[in-house]
Amino acid sequence: MTTVRIPADWPTTEAQARAVQDELRSRVDPREAGPPPGTGTVTGVDVAYDDERDVVVAAAVVLDAGNLEVVEEATAVGRVCFPYVPGLLAFRELPTVLAVLDRLTAAPGLVVCDGYGRAHPRRFGLASHLGVLTELPTIGVAKNPFTFTYEAPGERRGSTSPLVDAAADGEEVGRAVRTQDGVKPVFVSAGHRVRLDTAVAHTLHLTPRYRLPETTRRADALCRRALAEATR
DNA sequence: GCGACAG
DNA sequence: ATCTTGTCGC
Numbered sequence: 001m002t003t004v005r006i007p008a009d010w011p012t013t014e015a016q017a018r019a020v021q022d023e024l025r026s027r028v029d030p031r032e033a034g035p036p037p038g039t040g041t042v043t044g045v046d047v048a049y050d051d052e053r054d055v056v057v058a059a060a061v062v063l064d065a066g067n068l069e070v071v072e073e074a075t076a077v078g079r080v081c082f083p084y085v086p087g088l089l090a091f092r093e094l095p096t097v098l099a100v101l102d103r104l105t106a107a108p109g110l111v112v113c114d115g116y117g118r119a120h121p122r123r124f125g126l127a128s129h130l131g132v133l134t135e136l137p138t139i140g141v142a143k144n145p146f147t148f149t150y151e152a153p154g155e156r157r158g159s160t161s162p163l164v165d166a167a168a169d170g171e172e173v174g175r176a177v178r179t180q181d182g183v184k185p186v187f188v189s190a191g192h193r194v195r196l197d198t199a200v201a202h203t204l205h206l207t208p209r210y211r212l213p214e215t216t217r218r219a220d221a222l223c224r225r226a227l228a229e230a231t232r
Numbered sequence: 233g234c235g236a237c238a239g
Numbered sequence: 240a241t242c243t244t245g246t247c248g249c
Contacts (some may be wrong), residue, residue, distance in 0.1 A: 046239090047239075047240085048240075048241095049239085049240055049241075050241090051240085051241080084238090084239065084240070085237095086236080086238070086239090087237080087238085089238055089239055092239075092240095093239075113238095114238080114239070115238045115239060116238055119238085120238085121237095125238070126238075126239085140238080142238050142239085143238080143239090144237090144238065144239095145238090146236095146237065146238050147236070147237060147238095187238085
């Protein structure tokens with residue numbers, strides 16, 4: 001099995017990685033509304049690790065945005081090239097994610113990332129970074145509020161509340177979104193070429209039944225399966 | 233200095 | 240992320 005090639009200039013140190021974020025941040029397009037939910041395709045990407053064996057597997061699953069059925073799936077196997085450091089997740093995940101997107105024949109459409117976009121200490125999370133490198137519209141949907149704060153949204157599906165950075169006088173960096181009645185919210189932020197309100201609409205469109213978007217559920221299941229196979 | 237911290 | 244059994248509930 002071929003392994004993902006890591007770019008020669010990929011950052012090695014935390015300081016280099018932070019400098020890359022500060023450099024690329026200005027390329028984020030925060031103004032486009034983004035594609036409307038329910039049309040075209042929508043793609044989920046996720047990554048699974050085996051740190052013992054130093055292996056990382058990424059999966060991409062393209063869905064028809066109208067009926068949420070699978071259009072195409074792809075996986076890519078790589079080597080761990082950066083440790084997990086809060087705020088620098090992209091440097092760990094992106095080489096393999098870029099490779100798996102390259103393997104798709106279908107147009108990805110909007111890409112849904114497991115993590116953050118604008119909701120990031122330097123406003124340049126995984127989804128923002130992926131968007132800038134591919135020029136695809138991206139959003140981040142995370143399972144945890146990271147360092148940010150929020151008031152619980154209403155109990156009903158569709159309720160939202162601001163996700164704020166208390167350290168930046170309450171700037172709204174994303175939204176807590178209740179995707180199912182009475183279930184813990186998810187944390188949505190804009191990536192590249194998609195505004196926050198559109199990102200929230202996509203998130204609700206992708207969660208007819210479960211807490212997490214169908215895109216992330218599908219990609220998560222696929223990369224775990226592929227890791228188990230790549231590891232034996 | 234200490235703790236917290238997407239995946 | 241990953242390590243891990245059963246268990247409560249629709």
